[in-house]
Amino acid sequence: xxxxxxxxxxxxxxxxxxxxxxxxxxxxxxxxxxxxxxxxxxxxxxxxxxxxxxxxxxxxxxxxxxxxxxxxxxxxxxxxxxxxxxxxxxxxxxxxxxxxxxxxxxxxxxxxxxxxxxxxxxxxxxxxxxxxxxxxxxxxxxxxxxxxxxxxxxxxxxxxxxxxxxxxxxxxxxxxxxxxxxxxxxxxxxxxxxxxxxxxxxxxxxxxxxxxxxxxxxxxxxxxxxxxxxxxxxxxxxxxxxxxxxxxxxxxxxxxxxxxxxxxxxxxxxxxxxxxxxxxxxxxxxxxxxxxxxxxxxxxxxxxxxxxxxxxxxxxxxxx
Amino acid sequence: xxxxxxxxxxxxxxxxxxxxxxxxxxxxxxxxxxxxxxxxxxxxxxxxxxxxxxxxxxxxxxxxxxxxxxxxxxxxxxxxxxxxxxxxxxxxxxxxxxxxxxxxxxxxxxxxxxxxxxxxxxxxxxxxxxxxxxxxxxxxxxxxxxxxxxxxxxxxxxxxxxxxxxxxxxxxxxxxxxxxxxxxxxxxxxxxxxxxxxxxxxxxxxxxxxxxxxxxxxxxxxxxxxxxxxxxxxxxxxxxxxxxxxxxxxxxxxxxxxxxxxxxxxxxxxxxxxxxxxxxxxxxxxxxxxxxxxxxxxxxxxxxxxxxxxxxxxxxxxxx
Amino acid sequence: xxxxxxxxxxxxxxxxxxxxxxxxxxxxxxxxxxxxxxxxxxxxxxxxxxxxxxxxxxxxxxxxxxxxxxxxxxxxxxxxxxxxxxxxxxxxxxxxxxxxxxxxxxxxxxxxxxxxxxxxxxxxxxxxxxxxxxxxxxxxxxxxxxxxxxxxxxxxxxxxxxxxxxxxxxxxxxxxxxxxxxxxxxxxxxxxxxxxxxxxxxxxxxxxxxxxxxxxxxxxxxxxxxxxxxxxxxxxxxxxxxxxxxxxxxxxxxxxxxxxxxxxxxxxxxxxxxxxxxxxxxxxxxxxxxxxxxxxxxxxxxxxxxxxxxxxxxxxxxxx
Numbered sequence: 001x002x003x004x005x006x007x008x009x010x011x012x013x014x015x016x017x018x019x020x021x022x023x024x025x026x027x028x029x030x031x032x033x034x035x036x037x038x039x040x041x042x043x044x045x046x047x048x049x050x051x052x053x054x055x056x057x058x059x060x061x062x063x064x065x066x067x068x069x070x071x072x073x074x075x076x077x078x079x080x081x082x083x084x085x086x087x088x089x090x091x092x093x094x095x096x097x098x099x100x101x102x103x104x105x106x107x108x109x110x111x112x113x114x115x116x117x118x119x120x121x122x123x124x125x126x127x128x129x130x131x132x133x134x135x136x137x138x139x140x141x142x143x144x145x146x147x148x149x150x151x152x153x154x155x156x157x158x159x160x161x162x163x164x165x166x167x168x169x170x171x172x173x174x175x176x177x178x179x180x181x182x183x184x185x186x187x188x189x190x191x192x193x194x195x196x197x198x199x200x201x202x203x204x205x206x207x208x209x210x211x212x213x214x215x216x217x218x219x220x221x222x223x224x225x226x227x228x229x230x231x232x233x234x235x236x237x238x239x240x241x242x243x244x245x246x247x248x249x250x251x252x253x254x255x256x257x258x259x260x261x262x263x264x265x266x267x268x269x270x271x272x273x274x275x276x277x278x279x280x281x282x283x284x285x286x287x288x289x290x291x292x293x294x295x296x297x298x299x300x301x302x303x304x305x306x307x308x309x310x311x312x313x314x315x316x317x318x319x320x
Numbered sequence: 321x322x323x324x325x326x327x328x329x330x331x332x333x334x335x336x337x338x339x340x341x342x343x344x345x346x347x348x349x350x351x352x353x354x355x356x357x358x359x360x361x362x363x364x365x366x367x368x369x370x371x372x373x374x375x376x377x378x379x380x381x382x383x384x385x386x387x388x389x390x391x392x393x394x395x396x397x398x399x400x401x402x403x404x405x406x407x408x409x410x411x412x413x414x415x416x417x418x419x420x421x422x423x424x425x426x427x428x429x430x431x432x433x434x435x436x437x438x439x440x441x442x443x444x445x446x447x448x449x450x451x452x453x454x455x456x457x458x459x460x461x462x463x464x465x466x467x468x469x470x471x472x473x474x475x476x477x478x479x480x481x482x483x484x485x486x487x488x489x490x491x492x493x494x495x496x497x498x499x500x501x502x503x504x505x506x507x508x509x510x511x512x513x514x515x516x517x518x519x520x521x522x523x524x525x526x527x528x529x530x531x532x533x534x535x536x537x538x539x540x541x542x543x544x545x546x547x548x549x550x551x552x553x554x555x556x557x558x559x560x561x562x563x564x565x566x567x568x569x570x571x572x573x574x575x576x577x578x579x580x581x582x583x584x585x586x587x588x589x590x591x592x593x594x595x596x597x598x599x600x601x602x603x604x605x606x607x608x609x610x611x612x613x614x615x616x617x618x619x620x621x622x623x624x625x626x627x628x629x630x631x632x633x634x635x636x637x638x639x640x
Numbered sequence: 641x642x643x644x645x646x647x648x649x650x651x652x653x654x655x656x657x658x659x660x661x662x663x664x665x666x667x668x669x670x671x672x673x674x675x676x677x678x679x680x681x682x683x684x685x686x687x688x689x690x691x692x693x694x695x696x697x698x699x700x701x702x703x704x705x706x707x708x709x710x711x712x713x714x715x716x717x718x719x720x721x722x723x724x725x726x727x728x729x730x731x732x733x734x735x736x737x738x739x740x741x742x743x744x745x746x747x748x749x750x751x752x753x754x755x756x757x758x759x760x761x762x763x764x765x766x767x768x769x770x771x772x773x774x775x776x777x778x779x780x781x782x783x784x785x786x787x788x789x790x791x792x793x794x795x796x797x798x799x800x801x802x803x804x805x806x807x808x809x810x811x812x813x814x815x816x817x818x819x820x821x822x823x824x825x826x827x828x829x830x831x832x833x834x835x836x837x838x839x840x841x842x843x844x845x846x847x848x849x850x851x852x853x854x855x856x857x858x859x860x861x862x863x864x865x866x867x868x869x870x871x872x873x874x875x876x877x878x879x880x881x882x883x884x885x886x887x888x889x890x891x892x893x894x895x896x897x898x899x900x901x902x903x904x905x906x907x908x909x910x911x912x913x914x915x916x917x918x919x920x921x922x923x924x925x926x927x928x929x930x931x932x933x934x935x936x937x938x939x940x941x942x943x944x945x946x947x948x949x950x951x952x953x954x955x956x957x958x959x960x
Binding site for chain 2: 045047049073075077082083086089090091092093094095097098099100102103104106107108110111112
Binding site: 037055056057058060061062064065068184185258278279280281282283284288291292298299302303306 | 685687689713715717722723726729730731732733734735737738739740742743744746747748750751
């Protein structure tokens with residue numbers, strides 16, 4: 001039996017700082033993966049309600065599976081099919097919105113023991129996105145723990161899965177990990193990159209970011225992170241290369257470049273393990289040769305989404 | 321152990337008159353709420369199929385949860401994503417409709433032990449809505465019990481939850497309960513109001529309705545109910561105030577008034593408990609001050625949706 | 641205890657030839673139907689992921705029920721709500737498609753022990769449909785068994801349910817079974833007819849097809865099947881009449897006829913059992929009198945969808 005980290009309490013998981021001891025939780029997740037049904041009574045008579053303001057494949061399936069591995073009941077609601085929620089206070093609701101988040105969050109809290117929420121950013125209103133208006137309003141009014149399944153600015157379940165994957169596959173104590181921007185035809189959120197940066201700054205890796213000028217992430221997040229505008233230099237001797245597109249933070253939500261020179265190639269990657277959160281656009285973000293090589297670990301990453309979710313659910317359940 | 325109401329048999333729940341002993345079922349629901357998993361083997365190997373012709377939040381989650389509390393399997397179908405059902409007999413189906421309710425109801429009856437249906441009114445065809453064409457055609461052709469999750473004219477699960485809530489929170493033996501119409505920008509069904517009126521006429525309360533002229537509900541339903549067109553007078557000394565909008569029954573489906581003077585306020589409500597089935601438009605139906613006060617019991621009402629559904633499922637399961 | 645067909649191994653179920661011994665599996669399904677929960681521990685800790693590229697009623701509910709009868713967890717994904725999958729290799733994915741089937745199939749394989757897929761034909765590109773591009777690309781890249789819930793050209797779960805139904809209801813050793821084309825206002829796939837033909841050629845029945853000229857199915861499938869262009873002659877002395885519309889295979893995907901003379905009537909059917917996979921358009925494909933008579937066995941057919949799915953899942957689970 002793995003030593004119970006009885007001292008670790010999780011009351012919610014909205015960003016990676018809700019984990020008090022990241023290396024320990026990574027080890028426990030790896031342990032859990034070997035015997036995913038070991039705690040199948042922990043979630044008995046407990047219900048996870050998953051609210052999707054945005055579509056989902058991996059997050060939906062892996063989180064549902066994780067909850068069921070723990071014996072939980074799962075109820076899923078695609079919010080936009082059902083609702084136009086009001087998030088502002090004091091509004092006279094005689095136009096489009098039909099229910100206020102105050103009622104919604106309190107009501108769902110009575111049907112759920114834990115609520116998981118996916119709510120992407122607008123990418124048009126920087127301040128509103130930064131305020132995490134959907135996630136935070138739910139967190140404020142819900143009376144049960146909240147799990148972030150990717151919010152406007154954070155994707156902490158993905159970052160935890162990424163850290164688990166690096167821990168499993170690293171061959172040296174302190175591997176070099178590079179997060180590189182890559183081109184994409186659509187404006188994408190910064191959430192995955194933000195949470196990955198935060199996670200890397202909190203585990204024992206040699207970490208840097210590379211991206212074209214203008215693609216700097218929120219400087220509060222990259223405060224202690226080395227940024228290199230030269231991709232080739234950054235990738236040198238990397239053990240893990242994480243590719244990800246994001247839209248500009250300074251010119252908020254804009255696509256400043258689709259420069260195909262930033263696409264990841266086998267030649268650039270060399271023997272480094274290749275990471276991506278998926279879905280990935282082949283031959284735009286990264287060439288086929290990389291994804292089809294043994295150095296691609298994107299499938300393992302996706303698999304670890306289950307155990308990232310499961311360890312988070314387990315910690316929260318233990319605290320209910 | 322609560323005394324088993326062995327004599328109470330439910331074969332379906334399409335309106336409140338399917339309950340033979342309302343006070344007893346309310347007591348049993350309150351008892352069930354204290355130990356919701358006490359009957360978790362009752363639904364073993366039984367399946368609830370939930371059919372939604374219209375979107376749902378509370379009804380969907382609370383009914384699913386109730387069924388799972390009883391150990392049932394739940395399968396959910398959003399009908400309009402899948403089907404265009406034919407409800408008329410003898411039609412040559414070479415236009416829009418792809419399946420007749422005769423087949424649909426019989427087929428689903430083979431996958432389900434109980435079928436729950438939500439099907440709102442057209443609000444354009446009074447006679448068709450009054451005939452409960454969707455619910456009744458399913459009831460006719462299905463070979464398993466039917467539960468009404470809000471039909472064209474009735475919402476008996478809501479009314480049962482409302483009655484449970486009043487019973488739990490009343491401080492005098494026979495409280496005064498007032499149903500008041502409230503303004504709303506959209507034309508809404510009369511179903512919630514209808515079932516609430518029927519329920520109040522069958523429990524021990526002092527009940528009246530208040531609404532502007534022209535908003536009289538179906539007179540067959542309000543036959544024994546006092547109607548007061550003066551809201552202030554009606555609300556006087558109320559213990560429970562239930563606010564709800566509905567469209568006109570006489571001028572069928574029309575909005576005759578959006579008079580903001582009918583909005584519920586703290587000043588009007590005074591110390592009465594405030595009830596609403598939710599979703600509620602804040603500052604249109606009722607002002608923030610009411611919903612944010614301790615006298616609002618709308619969240620408890622929503623919680624009791626689970627136990628209303630659960631007692632109904634339990635009674636039907638016991639009779640299978 | 642039914643003698644275990646220990647020698648029968650199923651690694652997938654994409655067409656009926658994945659069953660090595662059809663008569664035996666039919667018998668075992670009939671046996672299973674009598675005690676559907678007898679193997680409820682077989683699927684413990686196993687997950688079925690159901691992917692729908694197209695809407696579904698019977699297939700969705702019966703397959704989900706079958707999996708749950710075996711104790712499996714079920715996760716359902718309506719693909720088009722979530723994804724635009726890329727199926728071609730080597731594409732530069734900078735337009736509409738967001739994820740390649742290579743990743744999707746591998747990722748889902750990690751969340752699922754079995755994947756079931758529904759993916760209809762285009763009916764515009766004969767070659768592409770014939771290649772079963774969606775089903776086969778998933779089968780190629782998935783690392784878990786695949787079940788076909790109706791693909792471009794085959795519907796083997798339906799055919800198995802049909803064979804079970806005939807076996808249950810036949811009154812002579814070798815009944816005469818007739819598959820007859822019937823009119824329909826929309827261009828429909830050939831999948832149901834194809835799999836039914838293949839199934840009938842592999843069980844002990846006297847089988848023929850009748851349809852207007854131009855509606856010949858893929859000749860590779862009907863190689864050994866008698867085709868009669870005279871419906872009245874074909875139907876003579878039939879024990880089972882299976883009606884089904886399909887669009888032209890030679891003039892691929894076209895409607896060549898909506899000739900109402902091909903509609904099935906009580907007069908034509910006489911005492912034969914009437915079969916259809918449903919949904920069926922009344923008074924277009926078949927008149928009311930047939931469907932409302934005791935000779936219609938379409939409801940039993942739909943019921944047997946559960947046991948067809950369950951025996952397939954059971955065989956695959958036993959082999960995991």
